Amino acid sequence: MFADLDATLQAMLDDPTAPADLRTADVSFVTPDRDYKPPQATINLYLHEVTENRALRDEARVMERTGTVWSSRLPSLRVDCSYLVTAWSADTGGLKVANEHRLLGLALMWFSRFPVIADRFLQGSLKHPPQPFPLPSVVAQTGEGQAMGHFWTALGTPPRPAFSVTVTITVDPFDQVEQFAAVERLHIDTGSITDPRLGGRVLDAALSAVPGVVVSVVGTPLTAATDVAGRFALPGLEAGACTLRVQRTGAPDLDVAVTYAVDRQFHDVVLPTP
Structure with missing residues (x-):
């Protein structure tokens, strides 16, 4: 599930229509802690928070009819997956900062083009079977009162420019299905x-x-x-x-x-x- 979402975001950055510098940059999902020093230009997408989207919660059971039989199951969960996006360069000094800022800006502009992730990017279990709802994404927004200082402190690395990408996926953890005959x-x-x-x-x-x-x-x-x-x-x-x-x-x-x-x-x- 999360690996397929990782692959989906990487497919977005590898798309032929994406900016050339994004396509040639490496894409990493490892934790950007104090020991993280990629040897080449890299876009890091760190999955740091997974929460249920309660605003999209549906309490009603899902009813589906197949022939003369109805099935009833608990509704799916809508889950927000939040990535911290940072850019990394192997250069030094001012050139390092300039390249990282340019790469981060390109990533911000590119992800912002997709308020709903296009089907062509979907990978693995996000594609087969198809998700019951489109995958919305929110770029460069944080929760109310949420600060990133404690985050960088926990990783043991100096703060650096970053933005968030939050994608909402659908998860079906329930496998109990009730069946009954349809009213004829x-x-x-x-x-x-x-x-x-x-x-x-x-x-x-x-x-x-x-x-x-x-x-x-x-x-x-x-x-x-x-x-x-x-x-x-x-x-x-x-x-x-x-x-x-x-x-x-x-x-x-x-x-x-x-x-x-x-x-x-x-x-x-x-x-x-x-």
């Missing part, structure tokens, strides 16, 4: 508050309507046959718990316990697989 049909029944009746549909195991079967309420004379859509209606029943009995030719009766009320008038019955 939505059926809505309407009832009456003033004239309630116990109703519903009789369906087979494939959720297709089963017409012509007899539905009754056990212990009462209420009975009805299902229509072509598998619907039945049994008016005049008092609210409360009851048992529906489905009688089919050539199959045993099926009893289903339900609770009937004004706000619970409809109860579908799904027949078991023969």
Whole structure:
């Protein structure tokens, strides 16, 4: 992941359209500490901070459909990767300073041309599979109240001109995926508050309507046959718990316990697989 981001930034500096001095300079990702003395002109990109971008955090689960199956997973993390960019020359004295400043300025101008890193630069896992979001980059900005003096002190080297490049990548650390069947049909029944009746549909195991079967309420004379859509209606029943009995030719009766009320008038019955 980080190595692929390193390779992506190097590809930007090696691009044929980049300034010639950037293309001929060496690119290094090692820590620029007191022992760092590159033997040639070098652009150093030191990855010094990795933090979650909370402004881009998404709490909603990611839903994806493949055929008749939906999958649900936790959202990706958006991670800011911050590099400290410095320029180094093997020259001495004023020539060294002039060359480093010129090289650093070229790097600043070049990276600033890409507020979103172009796809042609992406390497490794940042390219295959493709990142779900473009890779934004922010150049020459630091966090509020952040100073670099302590940074150079920790490295044990004198402060030198530098700027930051922060690239936001997408990371998927979660591998748990929930799957469930997609909703194929939505059926809505309407009832009456003033004239309630116990109703519903009789369906087979494939959720297709089963017409012509007899539905009754056990212990009462209420009975009805299902229509072509598998619907039945049994008016005049008092609210409360009851048992529906489905009688089919050539199959045993099926009893289903339900609770009937004004706000619970409809109860579908799904027949078991023969």
